[in-house]
Amino acid sequence: METSPRLPAAFLAHGSPMLAVEEDGVTAMLRRWGGSLRPRAIVVVSAHWEAPGPVRITAAERPTLIYDFSGFPPELYDLRYPSPGDPALAADLVKRLESAGVKAAPDGRHGLDHGAWVPIRHAFPAADLPMLEVSLPVPRSPELLAQLGMALAPLREAGVLLVGSGGIVHNLRRVRLDDKDAPVDSWAREFDTWVAGRIPSLDPVSLSGYRSEAPHAAESVPTSEHFDPLFFVLGAALPGDRPSTLVEGFQYGNLSMRSFALSS
Ligand code: ZN
Numbered sequence: 001m002e003t004s005p006r007l008p009a010a011f012l013a014h015g016s017p018m019l020a021v022e023e024d025g026v027t028a029m030l031r032r033w034g035g036s037l038r039p040r041a042i043v044v045v046s047a048h049w050e051a052p053g054p055v056r057i058t059a060a061e062r063p064t065l066i067y068d069f070s071g072f073p074p075e076l077y078d079l080r081y082p083s084p085g086d087p088a089l090a091a092d093l094v095k096r097l098e099s100a101g102v103k104a105a106p107d108g109r110h111g112l113d114h115g116a117w118v119p120i121r122h123a124f125p126a127a128d129l130p131m132l133e134v135s136l137p138v139p140r141s142p143e144l145l146a147q148l149g150m151a152l153a154p155l156r157e158a159g160v161l162l163v164g165s166g167g168i169v170h171n172l173r174r175v176r177l178d179d180k181d182a183p184v185d186s187w188a189r190e191f192d193t194w195v196a197g198r199i200p201s202l203d204p205v206s207l208s209g210y211r212s213e214a215p216h217a218a219e220s221v222p223t224s225e226h227f228d229p230l231f232f233v234l235g236a237a238l239p240g241d242r243p244s245t246l247v248e249g250f251q252y253g254n255l256s257m258r259s260f261a262l263s264s
Contacts, residue, residue: 007039009149009162009236010261011229012119014047015251016177017069020076020118026257027122029247033261034123040159041089041130043152045145046115047166047226051135055097055148058133059090059106066111081112081121086130089160093134093152100151102144107135115165134232142208142231149204149235162236164229168195169220169256182253191220192256195230196248199260202237220254233262240264 012030019026048068049056063085067077090106097104116133134152137144152162169188176182194214198206207230211217221227246259 006238006264007037007156007159007161008261008263009153009156009164009233009241010246010259011164011166011233012246012259013167013257014115014119014165015167015255015257017072017076017114017118020079020114020121021073025249026247026259029259030119030122031125033246037161039129039161041086041132042120042124042161042163043093043132043134043155044116044120044163044165045134045136045148045229045232046113047136047170047229048113048115049110049133049135050138050225052138054103054105055137056105056107056110056135057090057093058085058110058112059087059108060085060111061087063131064111065117066113068113079121081117081127083112083120083127083129083131086132089130090132093132096151096155097148100147102147102151119165120163136225136228140228142204142228145228145231146204146235149232149237153236153238156236156238162233164233166226166229167256168192168227168230168258169250169254170226171219171222171254173222174219174253175255176253179253180251184250185254187216187219188250188254188256190215191217192250192258196258199234199243202234202241202243202262204231204234207231207234237262238264
C-alpha cells in the first residue's frame with residue numbers, strides 16, 4: 001500500500017490584502033513552498049473568521065470567496081480562486097473535534113476569507129485542491145486553539161495540509177500602509193524575535209503567557225485573532241517534527257511576515 005508522506009502544519013503570515021496582487025519575496029516563497037507539496041486537501045484556520053458557538057467548518061461543495069477588506073484597488077475584487085470544498089472531509093473534521101471534546105458543526109454557507117485564500121492562492125495557483133476553513137472560537141484561549149490543532153494533527157499523515165494564517169505582529173493602528181519598505185519599528189522586531197525564539201520548542205505553553213512575558217505584547221498583538229492561529233499550528237505538531245522558517249521580516253514598518261512550517 002502506498003503511504004503518503006506527512007504533510008506540514010504551517011503558520012503563514014498573510015500581510016496586507018495587497019499581497020494578493022503583488023510579487024515579492026513572500027509570494028515567491030509561497031509559490032516555491034506550495035510547489036514542493038502534494039496535499040490532497042488544505043485546512044486553514046484564519047484570523048478573519050471568528051465565530052461564537054460551535055467551531056464551524058466550511059462544508060460547501062463550492063465555497064465562495066469573501067472579499068473582506070475595503071478601500072483597496074478594484075483588481076483585488078476581481079480575483080478568483082475556484083477551489084472545491086470537501087463536505088465529507090468537513091464531516092470528518094467535525095467528528096474529530098467532537099471526539100476531542102470540542103463542539104463543532106459544518107457550515108454550508110460560509111465562504112473563504114482573504115486570510116485563507118490570499119496565501120493559498122499563491123502557494124497552490126491551480127485551485128484544484130479541496131480547501132476548508134475552521135473558525136476561530138469565541139471566546140477562546142491558547143489552550144483551546146492548541147487542542148484544535150492536536151485533534152486535527154493525525155490528518156497530516158493522511159495528505160491534509162494544516163495552515164494557520166495570521167501574523168505575529170499585527171497592529172492596524174501602527175501599520176504604515178503607504179510604505180511597504182518602511183524602516184522596521186524596534187518594538188515590532190523585539191516582540192517578533194521573542195516569539196521566534198520559542199517556536200523551536202513546539203510547545204504552545206511556552207508562548208501562551210506572551211501577554212505578560214513578551215516585550216511590547218500589547219502593541220504587537222492589540223487583539224489576538226492574528227496571533228492565535230499560531231497556537232493551532234503548534235498544537236498540530238507531531239513527534240519528529242522540526243520547524244523551518246519559510247520567510248521572516250516585516251512589511252509596512254511593523255507587519256511581521258514570519259512564516260514557518262513544521263515537518264519531519
Ligand atoms: Zn489579516
